[in-house]
Amino acid sequence: MPAWEAYLNAHRARFLGETEAFLRIPSVSSLPGHSTDMDRAAQWVARRLEDAGLEKVRFLPVAHGGPPVVYGEWLHAPGRPTILVYGHYDVQPPGDLAHWSHAPFEPVAVAGRLYARGASDDKGNMLLPIFAVEAWLKGDGALPLNVKFLLEGQEEIGSPGLPAFIREHRALLSCDWVVSADGGQLSEEQPAICLGARGLCGLQVDVAGPCADLHSGTFGGAVQNPIHALSTMLASLHRASGRVAVPGFYAKVRAPSHRDRALLRGVPFSEAAFMALAGVGQLAGETGYTVLERVWLRPTVEVNAIWSGSGPNGDQTVLPASAHARLTCRLVPDQIPEEASAAVEAHLRRQAPQGVTVSVHHLPGGAFPYRIPEEHPGNRAAAAVLADVYGRPPCHALMGSSVPVCALFRGILGVNTVTFAFGLDDENIHGPDEFFRLSSWTKGQRAYALLYEHSNLPRSGKGEAQSV
């Protein structure tokens, strides 16, 4: 047994206690009133990096303020690759406490599951590469490669300052590739190499009609109703086939390659399990594509929210002054967020009936679609480790959701991002009763320790550049 592995085994109880201590800090970045908690979480993380043996640990402020990035490094493996480990210490708000079986910030381990907000996303995952660093440094005296850590506190609010931050710290963050500890696996048995994520752009549409809510009896029938107008506009976004009806939306979309389709066919995927997870009796979407192709390889336009009039508790029979919707598109290569947004805006404006005024506000937080080459050296290392740890080779998967940082790291640092994390789809991230499997927590520490070893291929000049 390698020294690092003996160290992980010997310190398991302490590591679990530390994980629970970290989960007790309600580091909710999106709600006011948690700035002290964010400070406590950042300080906890910094101390934890130092305790693991990382060096030059510090807080790096982010443009426009807010929780800082916690940085640490260990760069004593000359001639070996440098990886930049990414994770985040902020969490989603707990939402309605009545829906939680346990208090969200009082972690409880029940039947192999550690329940708490952030257990899976991302505190539980984020600690795994830190424990693995400590095991190598304390067990073996050195790491087999160079590591840097970039742990941010604003992921759950869309990392608004991160682009400027990465540009500003381009030299400090230089690396051969990024390893993201934010993500997951396909199932407890089946590991996966994540080859990419969909991009994102968002719009708010405001349809204005009369100067104020009108009496629907006095004016109804002669004044355009903004809800009718908005419904017509939104209904026009999709064809009955499920295809997006926005002209130009698919202009730059790469047709799924034979290789992509073949890879997806290799993913053990159960429609029944997917439907059970969604809680629907029937699936929908674009004809001509499998379910996995729809969520991984095809772009979407989804309306996320709509509102007008007095809402669920009112009973006013008004012809409302305005109606509003928020939409997001999930994008695939080679769509460009601004172009997709503009196409949707133009379509909505064309579909607006007379008698209303349409304004469109493009939402911040866009993301380019991201793909990492299948044969990237980081992927090869991850694949070898996952095959060892899970006892079966990983399949190749994609994410339907968006990971803006991946495109940022490539755009600014010129490096790809290998996703290496252990969350599973049923772990209620962003919902009540979030949990992380203790089996994943254990497996992930060993996997990270092995990843450091397998990533230890000699550098051949600009290792990354040749693999893009």
Add this chain to the structure above:
Amino acid sequence: MPAWEAYLNAHRARFLGETEAFLRIPSVSSLPGHSTDMDRAAQWVARRLEDAGLEKVRFLPVAHGGPPVVYGEWLHAPGRPTILVYGHYDVQPPGDLAHWSHAPFEPVAVAGRLYARGASDDKGNMLLPIFAVEAWLKGDGALPLNVKFLLEGQEEIGSPGLPAFIREHRALLSCDWVVSADGGQLSEEQPAICLGARGLCGLQVDVAGPCADLHSGTFGGAVQNPIHALSTMLASLHRASGRVAVPGFYAKVRAPSHRDRALLRGVPFSEAAFMALAGVGQLAGETGYTVLERVWLRPTVEVNAIWSGSGPNGDQTVLPASAHARLTCRLVPDQIPEEASAAVEAHLRRQAPQGVTVSVHHLPGGAFPYRIPEEHPGNRAAAAVLADVYGRPPCHALMGSSVPVCALFRGILGVNTVTFAFGLDDENIHGPDEFFRLSSWTKGQRAYALLYEHSNLPRSGKGEAQSV
């Protein structure tokens, strides 16, 4: 000058003070926490009826509780008609106080306008027939006809108990016709006889999709989005021509008669003024009909509210679990509320795409469309009075809004309702800065006193029955 007229002139200042005192009571029936105010308002009204000389004044409880009906009568004109005066002492909630120029329950008279919640709807109007009764009884010693008053406190919540109440008190409320002090005139210069009101029915549509809000990245593209489904369903309610696309919706709709169309052509109506009031630069609606025909003679389906997702302040990129809308239809003869609701429900269900579950809840508070014959004796009396008071003959108008009590009085008591009130469309009823013109308030007292005189035609058996 008749004695009643001298009395009105002599007591004008006191009547104004009383109107202001009544407006100071925040008798908001739809908000909790106002039950004491509702009691105070009911007691104020009862005392005011007694002070006017009305007899047998009492509170009559309404089924299911809530503010009572205040009743009073004066029945000492044998052989003369009996009219039942209808009004309501409850008011709409003030809404956002920031939008008011004056405190809503501190009446202020500025430039000929009395500002307060309820000034026009309906406290200011409701007092006019009471002042006129007092003027006759105190000035002349007797009224020229028999009167009963039914003043309710639940109009603004849809008069839920009134049908049962009228049935229960059928004998007490028997009359030749009803005079409603809830309504208005066309303008300061142009009086109108109101020949009817549109009916009403309402539905709430709930579209359920996944078991919870889903991550739009993980599931978007493969799970039906309830907002998309609802938008498609709502967009299908109207054709581009503005015509309602619901099969069967027009089945019982009477085509506008030549007489109706001729009457409407006689209404001095300014599209520019209507547009200014609505705050729109362009009108909309069903092709082939004038604006007045659209709002008075044609039925509508209007969506009054829609909601799904986290609303204006959220930013969750969810595929929401459900989406909701509230709709109302304005109905014209001979549509039946339940049938119109059922037709809309059936249409919405047919239009629902696969992958969602639709439930429909029919809202209480429906109303039959109402028409009173042009030559009804109450209309003839009202027409004579209005011609006198305004110095020009009234035109014949309709209301686009709904007055459920009219159809109730006809259905249960077998009598028609003459609308005789003095509000104007720009007086912000239900909105901030509601006001009532002091000129209308003065004119209305004299008009009611004259109406009592002109309605004083000898009874010929069942006066009403022959005129229906």
